[in-house]
Amino acid sequence: MxxxxxxxxxTILVVVIANFLPGIxxxxxxxxxxxxxxxALLNTFLKPILVFFTLPVTVITLGLFLxxxxxxxxxxxxYLIDGFEVKSFINALFFSIVLSVCQWILNLFVKD
Structure with a gap:
């Protein structure tokens, strides 16, 4: 559940953030x-592999490479989804930061 x-x-955060951030x-x-x-699937399966292979860079940058x-x-x-468009890497970076912070705040209210 x-x-x-x-x-x-x-889902709600993606819609809201896309309305406020330009380039998304x-x-x-x-x-x-x-x-x-x-x-969710990419974060479950692909992200741990990427983190493993970029561990030295992540350590050198004190985690900012994440x-x-x-x-x-x-x-x-x-790339995978039609109907979802990100104009540049900088837009993706801002989107991921805002999405992560908002998810963290809202998931504080969801009990495990």
Whole structure:
């Protein structure tokens, strides 16, 4: 049940953030739901592999390289999903930062 609530939170955040940030566009709520699911899958399966292979860079940058990995995940979503568009890497970086902070705040209210 918590997974569905978290996906719903992410879906709503994708729509809201896309309306406020320039360079990000989402066609519909259905597309935002697909973005939330694909992001969840990418974060589950691909992100740990990327973090492992970029561990030296992440340690040298004191963890800031994880922001780049998050932006790459957003760009992969852009590539995979029609109806979700990210104009540039900087837009993906800002989108991932805002999405992560908002998810963290809203997920504080969801009990495990």
């Amino acid at each position: 918590n997974l569905l609530i978290r996906l719903l939170i992410t 566009s989402v066609d519909s709520i259905k597309t935002a739901l697909i973005v939330a699911v694909v992001l 922001l780049v990995i998050n932006a790459v995940m957003i760009l992969i979503c852009d």
